Amino acid sequence: MAPPPASITLSGVFIKYSNYSIIMKILRTMAIAATLATCITAHAQEEFGRFHRGQDSLVVDFYKPLADKPIMLHYYIPEKGDVRKMPVLITFHGAERSNAPIVCWKALAKKYGIVVLAPQFVRKLYNENGYQFGNVYTTRYAEVLNPEELWAYSAIEPIFDYFVAQSGSEATEYDIQGHSAGGQFTHRFLIAKPAARVRRAVASNPGNWTWILPDGSIMGQTEMVEEGVAKPFKWPYSVAGSPFCDDYHINTFLARKFWVQLGSKDIKTSGKHVPSRGPSLIQGEHRLARGKNFYAAGKAYAEKNGLPCNWNISIVEGIGHQGRGVVFGKRWEDENGKRKYNVNHVTSTGAFYLIYGDMFNITPDDE
Numbered sequence: 001m002a003p004p005p006a007s008i009t010l011s012g013v014f015i016k017y018s019n020y021s022i023i024m025k026i027l028r029t030m031a032i033a034a035t036l037a038t039c040i041t042a043h044a045q046e047e048f049g050r051f052h053r054g055q056d057s058l059v060v061d062f063y064k065p066l067a068d069k070p071i072m073l074h075y076y077i078p079e080k081g082d083v084r085k086m087p088v089l090i091t092f093h094g095a096e097r098s099n100a101p102i103v104c105w106k107a108l109a110k111k112y113g114i115v116v117l118a119p120q121f122v123r124k125l126y127n128e129n130g131y132q133f134g135n136v137y138t139t140r141y142a143e144v145l146n147p148e149e150l151w152a153y154s155a156i157e158p159i160f161d162y163f164v165a166q167s168g169s170e171a172t173e174y175d176i177q178g179h180s181a182g183g184q185f186t187h188r189f190l191i192a193k194p195a196a197r198v199r200r201a202v203a204s205n206p207g208n209w210t211w212i213l214p215d216g217s218i219m220g221q222t223e224m225v226e227e228g229v230a231k232p233f234k235w236p237y238s239v240a241g242s243p244f245c246d247d248y249h250i251n252t253f254l255a256r257k258f259w260v261q262l263g264s265k266d267i268k269t270s271g272k273h274v275p276s277r278g279p280s281l282i283q284g285e286h287r288l289a290r291g292k293n294f295y296a297a298g299k300a301y302a303e304k305n306g307l308p309c310n311w312n313i314s315i316v317e318g319i320g321h322q323g324r325g326v327v328f329g330k331r332w333e334d335e336n337g338k339r340k341y342n343v344n345h346v347t348s349t350g351a352f353y354l355i356y357g358d359m360f361n362i363t364p365d366d367e
Helices: 020-042 100-112 152-167 181-192 247-255 278-283 287-304 323-328 351-356
Strands: 007-010 013-016 054-059 072-077 088-092 115-120 174-179 198-204 223-226 229-232 258-263 311-316
Touching: 072 100, 072 152, 088 100, 088 152, 088 181, 100 115, 100 174, 100 323, 100 351, 115 152, 152 181, 174 181, 174 323, 174 351, 181 198, 181 247, 181 258, 198 351, 223 278, 247 287, 258 287, 258 323, 258 351, 278 287, 287 311, 323 351
Parallel strands: 088 115, 088 174, 174 198, 198 258, 258 311
Antiparallel strands: 007 013, 054 072, 072 115, 223 229
């Protein structure tokens, strides 16, 4: 067994520990402290099992296959309204591995009555292969397949079921959205879990995509040369050679109510969190180009094979790689140049409107 990491970062807090077994205690302590702080400041709150109204977090200790790699579940339940009737959104963080999705969605969720669940996959326990690539394989080289119960994707349906059981929610399906690395998780989750009870899904500004063409091709290429060796594309850049390279997985994904959402200014070609491995570069010069190419390839494959395709593409004008920007669909700046967002102003390209516009009968700013 590999030695445990010597430190962990949770929500921006750097913690050292000498015994891997106490990580669960650390997570539980943080969740309990957060709950106590919330109760002290907000007095008595209506409780729903381990959940209560407002913002808080708890440890996902109920999904046993990943008990040794515990996930922290951040959540927000509006202070008013019938929780049983509220839609449920599960949203995924980017490479920063924080509770940022709650920050992005909270104001809109409060106004319209939406439960937001945001699982946090701590970097020390879930590296790029473990989170963005779903832990489908033991390494990012996609050579040895993990048991399905160990995939990160396999924790999502149990999280939804747990909330429903605890809260008495009448929801039978949920929506998902993820930005950046969370956008990678979002669309790969849909590929890997065709039976997931997802109503609508938005993948916002991923750095790379999993192309669904069975021949493994990306932009007309089926392989790339690295260090003089031709290597075929495979997971996580292609479904080729994976358990998902069949009609059931591919056709179900195409039939999903799914949006490729891109910021018109998300055009950086380098940087800390800009994927720059060969397969990513072949998909396009930057995130904007990669998303457009992925969408076009999927639509073309569906049309060529006479398959139903419910994909759409949404370009958020004036937005780069900003989480709240893609949720609202626009941003403002105050007199000091600080970004501002307004729950009364959303556009038809924002993730909130794409998922909930018709449900709440919203007229966007750009109509």
